[in-house]
Amino acid sequence: MFGVIALLCLVSVSHAATAECEDLVKPVDQAIGLHHLEGRRALIASSIKNPAYAERFKSRDSASITFVNETSRISLIRVFSFNDSCQYQSSNIILQGSGFNFEDFNLTVTFLYTSCHDCWMMRFDNQSKELQRIYLFSKRREVEQKELEEFSAQAKCLNLPPPILMDHTKELCPERISREPTVQTEEKTEEQKA
Numbered sequence: 001m002f003g004v005i006a007l008l009c010l011v012s013v014s015h016a017a018t019a020e021c022e023d024l025v026k027p028v029d030q031a032i033g034l035h036h037l038e039g040r041r042a043l044i045a046s047s048i049k050n051p052a053y054a055e056r057f058k059s060r061d062s063a064s065i066t067f068v069n070e071t072s073r074i075s076l077i078r079v080f081s082f083n084d085s086c087q088y089q090s091s092n093i094i095l096q097g098s099g100f101n102f103e104d105f106n107l108t109v110t111f112l113y114t115s116c117h118d119c120w121m122m123r124f125d126n127q128s129k130e131l132q133r134i135y136l137f138s139k140r141r142e143v144e145q146k147e148l149e150e151f152s153a154q155a156k157c158l159n160l161p162p163p164i165l166m167d168h169t170k171e172l173c174p175e176r177i178s179r180e181p182t183v184q185t186e187e188k189t190e191e192q193k194a
């Protein structure tokens with residue numbers, strides 16, 4: 001009898017977790033437009049499936065992203081602080097539904113639900129539509145504990161490893177004014193592999 005009760009309890013707990021997970025990792029329910037993509041956001045945390053990619057990720061001191069619409073194309077500018085220097089990467093993207101695709105590599109990005117008002121929660125899938133990693137960006141350098149906990153719960157729901165947190169005391173690289181693309185081939189390869 002006791003065993004049956006225990007089992008029933010377990011079943012209802014796992015049902016609750018599944019229902020909660022469904023809500024936690026659902027894509028945003030509107031099509032992403034440029035107005036959603038205004039302003040620069042700093043990287044807060046990431047949860048990464050590929051351990052080798054996670055190691056490379058950890059060598060970055062800080063990172064930020066900005067979207068720009070120039071010459072009728074939208075680019076995602078990523079700025080990394082790494083080994084006391086700044087790296088800039090610009091990639092053309094195509095908005096699609098609740099996210100976007102990169103023009104030059106097969107990665108699909110989907111904006112997921114977040115309760116954080118100034119955050120972007122992004123999910124990256126590879127060309128076989130398999131989840132690779134998730135990122136949390138914010139206008140702030142540091143988010144609230146409950147917002148981090150939500151991100152950890154999302155990672156867990158998606159069976160990803162616990163998030164890697166960025167050190168919010170490390171300075172962000174300056175946003176570059178000129179848009180000379182210095183796309184790093186090495187990074188592109190990394191993106192494709194990861």
Ligand SMILES: *[C@@H]1O[C@H](CO)[C@@H](O)[C@H](O)[C@H]1NC(C)=O
Pocket residue numbers: 034069070071072073
């Ligand atoms: C980007 O800007 C161009 C004008 O430079 C405009 O024609 C285009 O519609 C904009 N793209 C989006 C998605 O708003």
Ligand SMILES: *[C@@H]1O[C@H](CO)[C@@H](O)[C@H](O)[C@H]1NC(C)=O
Pocket residue numbers: 083
């Ligand atoms: C870090 O920077 C130093 C000096 O700028 C350079 O000698 C070193 O090779 C760099 N290390 C890496 C891993 O890029």
Ligand SMILES: *[C@@H]1O[C@H](CO)[C@@H](O)[C@H](O)[C@H]1NC(C)=O
Pocket residue numbers: 103104105106127
């Ligand atoms: C992306 O995937 C498609 C189909 O799977 C393939 O034809 C294309 O060459 C790939 N593009 C890149 C940049 O890898």
Ligand SMILES: *[C@@H]1O[C@H](CO)[C@@H](O)[C@H](O)[C@H]1NC(C)=O
Pocket residue numbers: 049126127128129130131132192
């Ligand atoms: C996509 O990711 C999965 C799991 O990480 C991997 O097994 C698969 O080979 C990847 N597909 C491509 C086309 O890179």
